[in-house]
Structures are given as C-alpha cells and as structure tokens.
Amino acid sequence: MHLLYKFTLLSLLCVNTLVAQEHLIKDDIDGKVSEKENIKKPLLSDKLQYLKDDYHLDLIVSYMAIGQYDTISDQDGSGDRVDIVAHYTPTNALSLGMKLEVQRAFGAYSSGQFSKAIGSLNKVSPSYADLDPYLKELWADYKFNDLDIRAGVINTSSFVDRSFYNNFAKFFLSHAYSSQSYGHIPLSSLGIGVKYTKEEYYVNAVLSDATEHLEDAIDDIRDNDLSLYSTMEAGYTPDKNIYFINVWHREEKSGDSSYGMYLSLNQYLNETNKIYAKYGVNKNAAIKQHFSLGWSQDALFSGKDLLLTGFSSSQAESTSDFQNSLEILYKYKFDHGIELSGDLQIIKDPTTQEDWVVMPSVRLRVVF
Numbered sequence: 001m002h003l004l005y006k007f008t009l010l011s012l013l014c015v016n017t018l019v020a021q022e023h024l025i026k027d028d029i030d031g032k033v034s035e036k037e038n039i040k041k042p043l044l045s046d047k048l049q050y051l052k053d054d055y056h057l058d059l060i061v062s063y064m065a066i067g068q069y070d071t072i073s074d075q076d077g078s079g080d081r082v083d084i085v086a087h088y089t090p091t092n093a094l095s096l097g098m099k100l101e102v103q104r105a106f107g108a109y110s111s112g113q114f115s116k117a118i119g120s121l122n123k124v125s126p127s128y129a130d131l132d133p134y135l136k137e138l139w140a141d142y143k144f145n146d147l148d149i150r151a152g153v154i155n156t157s158s159f160v161d162r163s164f165y166n167n168f169a170k171f172f173l174s175h176a177y178s179s180q181s182y183g184h185i186p187l188s189s190l191g192i193g194v195k196y197t198k199e200e201y202y203v204n205a206v207l208s209d210a211t212e213h214l215e216d217a218i219d220d221i222r223d224n225d226l227s228l229y230s231t232m233e234a235g236y237t238p239d240k241n242i243y244f245i246n247v248w249h250r251e252e253k254s255g256d257s258s259y260g261m262y263l264s265l266n267q268y269l270n271e272t273n274k275i276y277a278k279y280g281v282n283k284n285a286a287i288k289q290h291f292s293l294g295w296s297q298d299a300l301f302s303g304k305d306l307l308l309t310g311f312s313s314s315q316a317e318s319t320s321d322f323q324n325s326l327e328i329l330y331k332y333k334f335d336h337g338i339e340l341s342g343d344l345q346i347i348k349d350p351t352t353q354e355d356w357v358v359m360p361s362v363r364l365r366v367v368f
Contacts, residue, residue, distance in 0.1 A: 058087040061368040064169055066111070066125050068361040070118045072354050077114030079105040079128025085137075093144070099137035099155075103129045118357050119350025121287055121314045121323050122176040125361065126168040136188045148195040156185050159193040159204045160233050162242050164266045164276050165294055165308070173343050173361055174327050176312035177278075177292050185248075186210050186229050205232045210250050227253045242266040258284035272298040276310075288315040304333045316351070324348045337367035 065080040081103040089095040109117060110129035118124070139152030150158075157166070157178075165171040166178040191208020210229035228251045235244030243266070249259040260282030267275050276294040280287075294310035308329040315322050325348070331341040340363070347357035 056089045058085075058089070060085040062169070063364075063366045063368075064126060065364045066128055066173075066361065067363075068114065068125055068173075068359055071358045071360070072356055073118055073352070075109075075114070075117055076107060077105075077109045077111060077117075077125070077128075078107060079103060079111065081126070081128055083136075093142055095141045097137060097139050097141065098135065100133060101131075101136045102133040103127060103131040105130050117352075118347075118359070119352035119354065120174075120325075120347055120357065121316055121351065122174055122312070122325070124175075124345060124347075124359065125173045126363070146197055148197070150193045150195075152190070153188060154191050154193050154206075154208065155188060156191070156193070156206050156208055156229070156231070159195060159206045160185065160231050160246055160248075161264070162202075162233070162235055162244060162266075163264045163278060164242070164274055164296070165310070169365055170331075170339075171296075172294070172308060172310055172327055172329060173341075173363065174310075174312070174325065174345060176290070176314065176325060176327075177276075177294060177310055185231075189229070191229075200238055201234070201236050203232070203234050206230065210252070227251060240268050256284065258282065260285060262290075282317075284317070286317055288317045288320065290314045300330075306331045306333075319351075321349065321351075323350065339363075339365045339367075341365075 062083045067078040069076040084100040087097045105128050111125050111127045115123045139150050141150040189208045193206045196203045207230050210227040231248035233246040247261045251257045262280030264278040274296045278292050280290045292312035297307045300307045310327045313324045326346045329343040333339050343361040345359045350357050
C-alpha cells in the first residue's frame, strides 16, 4: 500500500511542486467554499458569465469575516479570509480545479488558538489566522458515468460527511456539527478521492497523506516515510434525505494510529424544516465520542432567512469528561451574494477554570 501510494503521489508532484505551504496548519483550515447554487445574484455573476460561456471556466470569489466574544472570560477572536476557486471544464468528463486562500487574524488568536483559550473541544468558528496567500487545492477530476475520481492536492471534506450542516461558511459556526471535530481529517493534502453516486445511494473513499504541512508530505514521499489517512463513507439518499455511515483510519509515521466511525441521519420534515443527528466514536483521537442534534427552519420571517439550532455533547479522550454545547444561529441572505449571520454558543464545562462559555458571534460572507 505504501509503495502504491508513493508512486501515485510522486506522479502528482510533476504538476504540484508549487503547493508547498510552510505555514499551513490543519487547526486553521476549514471546509469548502459553496458553489454558486443557493447564492442570490452574486455581484460579479453577469460579468464572469462570459468566462464560462467562452472558456469553460467557472470562477468563484468568496470573502468571509468572523467576530466572536466570550462574555465569561472576556476574551475575543476575529479574522477574515478570501477564497478564490477556479474550475476549468474542457470536456463533460474532465475538469481541473484550484483554490487560493488568504487568511488574517485580528488580535492575539487564530481561530484554533481562540477555541483552545476558551476551553472548547471543538473549534468554534470557520478558520482565520495570519497566513500568506497559498494554494490550498490543485486537482484533476475525471468522471466515468457514475464514478468520479479526483487526484492532486484535494480537500478531503469534499468526499466525506454529506450531512446537511457540514459547511461552516453557510451554517453552524462550531465544528461540532461536522466530521472534522472527531475525524482527524487532513483538509489539504496530496491524495486521491473517489465518488460513486447512484440515484438513492453513494459510496465515497479517500486515501491521502496525513501530514499537516504539504511540504513535509513531499519530503515524506521522497524519504518513503509516510503518514496515511483513509476513509470510506456509504450513504442512502431517498428523496432529499441522507443517511450514512463513515469509517476512518489515520496512521502516523511513529506507527501509532487512530480510527473511528460515525453515523448520521438527515431528514426533511417538510420543504422548510429539516432535522439532523450524528453519533461518532473514536480511538486515540482528541474526542472519544460525540453526539450532535440539529434543526433548521428556512424562510422563518421571509424567503431570505434561516434559523438553526443545535446541541452537541463531546467526550474528551484525555479526561473522559463530557462537554455540552448549544448553538443558535440566524442568517439573512441579502441580494448580490451577501449573507449576514448572528450566532450564540453556550458551552458547559469547558477545559478551563470557568464553568461556562457564553459567546455571541457575527459572520459576514460575500460571494462574487
């Protein structure tokens, strides 16, 4: 397996040698930039349409800003990020993609550091940090009927966790409602992802390097000293509902390994109401087991807003203590791809001297 993986990734290095990222840290990188669907009239959509019509090029630019404040410990965290995503589709089967990202942190903390400072087991916001512009994704994707294969510098979360709310840019701020909090997912690494999709079921799988820095991954491949991450997910998708199981495994260079599985149920109650539940159990991961439950109401006051409520409970591997949290988020979608969200997180029994975290937050997002 190691020799096959090394050969595959060395082949990819022929086109990916520019992606070494000295400061790319997993704790400060999160999920996906949404595609243009569900975005109301992006600001530059008309001006960029000719790129798609004439050159088969889709271009998405997203800006997001986050501000958070813990009223108990009197600590705050804030920052912003810009994502530029380009998809070139020369044929119906082949596409090439890349993603550039730049982040900034305002104040003493990155998003990962702020989460640790207030004692949260899960990250409490999308990522922000003092990072120079870097190439986060660079891949080639080929479709064979129902089979989709992507190779290069990939975002693993594009292939796992199809739950309703696994997108920090659009839904809950806390990572408690995604697989990242307890799956040890490397979000930007050299690897291969596969999707097999039918009308009412799917199977996805990923094999990638588990190193936190891509330049270290390149050195590891050359030295035949690899750390590997693998995952497989199988789902049943009747109507618009999603029920799935995921298993994952992470092998470190030291020989130590962590692994786990999780189940997720995502159900439409009607056209505007959805519920979600997830349970995960892990071995040798920061979170030993995890449960989360969520509900959403579209078009609460108008056709442009969304209300989310969620509860989660996570058990720490190191102490076996449980940490419970509640999150309430209200989002309003303005025209021209502008979204504004107000959020409140309440965390019971953080890993600090305080008994509670009470944290209001605001998120601004603009898609061009």
